[in-house]
Amino acid sequence: MFNEKMQKLGEERSVIREIFEYGNVRKREIGAGNVFDFSLGNPNVPAPDCVREAIVRLTETLPAETLHGYTSAAGAPEVRKAVADYIGTAFGVPMSADLVYMTCGAAASLTIALNALCEAGDEFVAIAPCFPEYRVFTEAAGGKYAEARTDGSFHLDLAAIDRAVGTRTKGVIVNSPNNPTGAVYSEREIEALAALLERKSKEKGSPIFLIADEPYRELVYGAEAPYLPRYYANTVVCYSFSKSLSLAGERIGYIAVNPACAGARELFSAVCGAGRSLGYVCAPSLFQRVCAECLGKSSDVAVYRKNRDRLYGALTEYGFDCALPQGAFYLFMKSPEPDAKAFCKRAKEYELLLVPSDSFGIEGYVRISYCVSQETIERALPAFERLAKEYFR
């Protein structure tokens, strides 16, 4: 009676959200302090002070009808200009305000970009393991979804990408720092990827676009994430302030089309059209202005680093096998039994809520979101230790 695909999507929910919802119920049952929810990428570090200050100041000084009124569909002109200027200064890439489109967060950035790019028969390749919703968004845009697996250390496997990218490929989705692995691709990797995509575009006879999904850009621990438009002209940046400013619920981000991109103006028109047809009228107006005032600021990344170090240290000590993440706030841990779902079920008995890697496009791992309080980690560690003992005696 209803759209079957939508109904199924709604019933399944995303695996991650499913666990998150379970966690909320469980917390009500046994108390929030006794559930160790490592499922969702919901930043626990509060937004930096500039956010609260900007909210209060704007609310008390700007006329409400201006502050809360419609902006242009692509965003308030002064906000778009601020974003473009910031990109120019921070990354040395000249960005035009006319090519910046403010969005309702990263998911909106991605669905809009994919709907703008996708023509009938187009294929999009993601570097897996990756965010499971890439498949949902790609298929909803009418595209075919494919994956190229990373190497064993979760870095780019050029040979795998070479095999996955073909004449039907319209775009490649790159997410660095990466969810779920925490890998940050090096400049050398990005240069090699750019060279590969240039060669593939030539073979195809038309451009293959790079979709840079970068909500975790600022969350790096020593490493630096290269800014993709500097290395590859045909890049569309999908940004979100969700993680950098801890505003995940406020739904605010942007799409920036690289001015050097083939058909940049036409692509921007398609972005506007896609936004329109998906029901995005303008990005939330107060937070457009708040974010414009907080460009370049970020939540206290040191807290995540401390969490990473503590968790990585303890888990490896207990016998678990994980790669040290260089960015984002996820630890990608090898499941001690081949079936990660079975392992997650076992972990759940200890009130440890982990996400099995299957939906990220790889089997045998779990994702542990460490954007949680230090207290949660400390209280969870004995549970992890007992869990470890079930496997490594």
Place this chain on the structure above:
Amino acid sequence: MFNEKMQKLGEERSVIREIFEYGNVRKREIGAGNVFDFSLGNPNVPAPDCVREAIVRLTETLPAETLHGYTSAAGAPEVRKAVADYIGTAFGVPMSADLVYMTCGAAASLTIALNALCEAGDEFVAIAPCFPEYRVFTEAAGGKYAEARTDGSFHLDLAAIDRAVGTRTKGVIVNSPNNPTGAVYSEREIEALAALLERKSKEKGSPIFLIADEPYRELVYGAEAPYLPRYYANTVVCYSFSKSLSLAGERIGYIAVNPACAGARELFSAVCGAGRSLGYVCAPSLFQRVCAECLGKSSDVAVYRKNRDRLYGALTEYGFDCALPQGAFYLFMKSPEPDAKAFCKRAKEYELLLVPSDSFGIEGYVRISYCVSQETIERALPAFERLAKEYFR
């Protein structure tokens, strides 16, 4: 190279937004006070005080990571409950929090509802004149779009609806108070519509759904807009706080599936799935909570009523022909020449920015949004008077 349909949609923009953007440019050229922009439904009456108070209080008291973090995809449980309780109290319709889905505004409510309902071959009928994006949203959801024209006074023409609704009809979109005419359908009209849809559903052998698009619900001048779920079980309410609380830019509203609706749970799953596939992760979290605290409040409707009376009085005095709007903040005026576009062009010479009715599904009228300052109206009236003299000497 890009999605042609999206590119075209982006280049065209909506006619209304096009005029709005022109107005912004023109204001920079000759000063904001000299451009009389009646194009957009951007509330000029400030949000009620409860909005500012709630923003500041929540920002200063709730932990930032809670306030700005992800809520459940369907919205914060306490917000959904508050909305359901409010609907129960205000309209006497028992509503379940489990069937309330918080959205990023009316456009999101509509695209999500349409994507949830639409199966291959489905048709949706709107009552025209109506919001031009109904067509865009319906076609983007894969549906066929059709219209049933109202009668000469912009009220329901049951015979026309009878002709338009058939066995392929999945839903009928009703918008009362109406954009662009300001008509408010009476209880008798709604009862007749409900009876017609029940008969048509029987003939079809499956339910025809009523999509109640009601962003203007609170903006009525003496009339009362019947609450559609009270009259027709298979109703999905698409609400927005954009106009009632003057929060158009903040993108906040909800979908409420009538508990008495056929397959209500399944439909709600499809709503969740559609939201997910369109990139809606959760509605903006701060404003979810702000709106929950301001339920039942609204901006000062008396201001709009004053504008309506002044504008209606003056324009009819100058010789123009318009219906007195009973709700919303639009005056629908007969174009004094058959071609409304030509008339709008003429009006533009007087810096009067009006929207020709063509895109609303009817020719020969213009829409005048009177959600503008009293000063704008007073300064615009001499321009309207000179314009009238070109036609009625």
